[in-house]
Amino acid sequence: MFPAFALSPTAITSRIDKHPLPLHRSKTPRRALLMSAQVTRKFFVGGNWKCNGTKQSIQELCEAFNAGKNIDSSQVEVVVAPPAPYAMLTRSILRQDFGVALQNCWVGKPGAFTGEVAAEMIKDIGLDYVILGHSERRHLPEIKENDDLVARKTKYAIDKGLTVILCVGELLEEREAGRTREVNERQLAAVKARLDPADWSKVVIAYEPVWAIGTGKVATAAQAQEAHAEIRSWLHRQVSETCASQTRILYGGSVTPENCVELATQPDVDGFLVGGASLKPTFLDIVRTHEAKTAARV
Numbered sequence: 001m002f003p004a005f006a007l008s009p010t011a012i013t014s015r016i017d018k019h020p021l022p023l024h025r026s027k028t029p030r031r032a033l034l035m036s037a038q039v040t041r042k043f044f045v046g047g048n049w050k051c052n053g054t055k056q057s058i059q060e061l062c063e064a065f066n067a068g069k070n071i072d073s074s075q076v077e078v079v080v081a082p083p084a085p086y087a088m089l090t091r092s093i094l095r096q097d098f099g100v101a102l103q104n105c106w107v108g109k110p111g112a113f114t115g116e117v118a119a120e121m122i123k124d125i126g127l128d129y130v131i132l133g134h135s136e137r138r139h140l141p142e143i144k145e146n147d148d149l150v151a152r153k154t155k156y157a158i159d160k161g162l163t164v165i166l167c168v169g170e171l172l173e174e175r176e177a178g179r180t181r182e183v184n185e186r187q188l189a190a191v192k193a194r195l196d197p198a199d200w201s202k203v204v205i206a207y208e209p210v211w212a213i214g215t216g217k218v219a220t221a222a223q224a225q226e227a228h229a230e231i232r233s234w235l236h237r238q239v240s241e242t243c244a245s246q247t248r249i250l251y252g253g254s255v256t257p258e259n260c261v262e263l264a265t266q267p268d269v270d271g272f273l274v275g276g277a278s279l280k281p282t283f284l285d286i287v288r289t290h291e292a293k294t295a296a297r298v
């Protein structure tokens with residue numbers, strides 16, 4: 001089920017009027033924008049710990065998160081992704097209102113695939129999420145996952161009951177060549193070719209411009225909004241109106257407690273995937289931007 005709640009027509013109009021510039025400048029059809037405004041998508045904040053941590057540092061981080069305020073799970077979904085060897089430790093220490101994800105999984109059934117972790121195993125240890133298609137896995141020369149592999153992994157993981165945090169995004173040279181939209185749509189089209197329409201309810205898209213990841217160079221709010229609106233428009237044209245209005249699209253790339261509020265209040269930004277800043281207790285400040293998002297909608 002999509003986490004969706006209807007808004008009144010007045011709230012829709014006022015929301016559109018509040019964001020005239022990025023919306024009206026965008027090439028996204030106004031119909032798609034209206035449609036995108038008709039639901040409130042539950043805010044989602046993911047923390048990608050990448051290949052960082054020790055038993056001790058993870059224990060300390062989880063304890064710091066546990067000491068934070070209660071999270072209103074009806075307003076925000078929070079999921080952290082530790083390195084696989086620490087997943088069960090994290091799950092056993094971390095507060096239950098935070099989900100736990102792995103950062104990757106194998107493309108098919110368990111078997112003779114040395115070094116891999118199967119989707120079935122992620123479910124078996126009680127986790128419900130996996131990150132797929134992260135730019136480090138797509139672009140590092142030692143890994144080089146292609147669009148179709150990411151798509152096949154996405155389908156398999158969904159079939160095994162996982163929610164997939166699916167990363168897409170362009171390289172710096174692709175942005176400079178004006179190819180952002182084309183790259184995002186190519187990566188999404190590969191996934192569409194493998195999924196059944198209903199599978200999209202188990203996908204959270206993370207738009208992560210590669211030039212912004214781990215660089216301290218965050219996309220402007222207008223750049224993020226433009227890319228998110230284009231992705232939502234693609235979902236509308238290529239999958240369905242329901243999918244477009246209900247799929248969460250997260251922004252990722254050098255998000256910090258200092259820059260997250262302006263990004264969060266963009267109409268098509270439904271949360272964040274956070275790398276470096278998710279390794280600090282102040283990650284909770286990023287989680288709390290769901291409050292600013294709610295205030296911006298009223």
Ligand code: PEP
Pocket residue numbers: 048050208212213214215216252253254255273274275276277
């Ligand atoms: C990421 O790894 O998904 C990410 C967005 O990293 P950072 O926040 O460090 O840029």
